[in-house]
Amino acid sequence: MKVAIIHDWLVVYAGAEKVLEQLLLLYPQADLFSIVDFLTPEQRGFIGNRTVQTSFIQKLPFARSKYRLYLPLMPLAVEQFDLSGYDLVISSSHAVAKGVITGPDQLHISYIHSPIRYAWDLQHQYLKESGLSHGLKGSIAKWILHRIRLWDSRTANSVNAIVANSQFIANRIWKIYRRQATVIFPPVDVNQFQLEEKKQDYYLTASRLVPYKRIDLIVEAFAEMPDKKLIVIGNGPDYAKVKAKAAANVRILGYQPDEVLQKYMREAKAFVFAAEEDFGIMPVEAQASGTPVIAYGKGGLLETIRGLGMEHPTGIFFKEQTVDSIVEAVKLFEKHQAEILPYNCRMHALQFSTEIFCYNFQHFVNEQMFQFTIAQGGGTRESEFDESAATRFFGNFD
Structure with a gap:
């Protein structure tokens, strides 16, 4: 069986790429496609140093640093991939990958990290943050996003089966595409983190420092609690903004290697997280370390x-992305800290392990392929189906 895997773009190793990494391990014979591939030689380990088949956008001017500006061309680009020779197509999509063209004799399964956020419910926030709410450029941007929504809706009908990374995303998929999705939580390498029951007297937050992560809110909240220590790990465009708001009780460490981050994570009193996430890997990693989480109670975090x-x-949830709400949540945590046991945090995190993801995803694909094969046979009656042949064929995927 020939397998193709298509991923939106390859520029970093983040949450969606961790899913891609496991898909490539499950299907090592698969060919890999992507709109662009700008991974450095040091970053290519997670794709097995494969040669990636890219689109024409790869060769456009400034694509390496400005590839997102070519979003209007990406639907056209993804449709140019010729996948006609593959039996199974798996798309890993948070933008356009699911729009790849497949035929009626091909099974297309799409793992959707999220429908295109900036084209749907986050459109107005995106336009505002980009300075495109008004004027001629704003009108052009709105028209482009309108066209992308039409294309995105249409291509959702060409996918045979959809997997969502959380029930939160499954609900968005139903709202936008009117398609049912099966929830398979993304893989978290929980074995990389060790349980630590003896905690130190500090709180931790860690993330890429970008606006939607709201690290600035956490730093401001701890500025109002000078008797509590906060450590911030991460780098990004908001680094200067976050550092400027840090009080004496807040240490900004910037980027740190994994072993340093893991040490701080397992010894922290609690991990503080203020973003609205589709799933949220870091809060699961914190729990795998036996560390409770103080988090914004919306999105996928309600499931993890x-x-x-x-x-x-x-953990503890706070209801609003405000300084006051975070302060109240920290106070509530300290009042109930004895009820949140490190061992329970660790045991809860284990259900999101890489092994469970691989088992669930492969089982889902096998089931879909089984049903697809029967349907391709012209509606073969169960009594006429060669069960021994099916066992021999699908046993290869167990």
């Missing part, structure tokens, strides 16, 4: 953290 009032709680 057990709040107060639940059996074996692993």
Whole structure:
């Protein structure tokens, strides 16, 4: 069986790329496609140093640093990939990958990290942050996003089966595409993190420093709690903004290697997280270290953290992305800290392991291929189906 895997773009190793990494391990014979591939030689390990088949956007001017500006061309680009020779196509999509063209005799399964955020419910926020709310450029941007929405809706009908990375995203998929999605949580390398029950007297937040992560809010909140220590790990465009708001009780460490981050994570009193995430890998990693999480109670985090009032709680939720709400959540955590046990945090995180992801995804693909093969046979009756042949064929995927 010939397998093709298509990923939106290859420029960093982040959450979506961790899913891609496991897909490539599950299907080592698969050919890999992407709109652009600008991974450095040091970054290519997770794709097995494969040669990636890219689109014409790869060779356009300034594509390496400005590839996102070519979004209006990406639907056309992804449709140019000739996948007609493949039996199974798996798309890893948070933008346009699911729009690849497949035929009626090909099974297309799409793992959707999210529908295109900036074209749908986050459009107005995106336009505002980009300075495109008004004027001629704003009108052009709105028209482009309108056209992308039409294309995005249409191509959702060409996918045979959809997988979502959380129920939160499954709900968005239903809202936007009117398609049912099966939830398979993304892989978290929980074995990389060690349980630590003895905690130090500090809080931790770690993330790429970009606006939607709201690290600035966390730093401001701790400025109002001078008796509590906060450590911030991460780098990004908001670094100067975050550092300027840091009080004496806040240490900004910038980028740190994995072993340093893991040490701070397992010894922290709690991990503080203020973003609205589709899933949220770092809060799961914190729990894998036995560290409770204080998080914004919206999005996928409601599925990965057990709040107060639940059996074996692993964290505290705050209701608003405000300084006051974070301050109140920290106070509430300190009041109930004894109820949130490191062991329970660790045990809860284990359900999001890489091994469970691989088992669930491969089982899903096998099931879909089984049903697809029957359908391709012209609606063969169950009594006429050669079960022994099916066992021999699909046994290769167990």
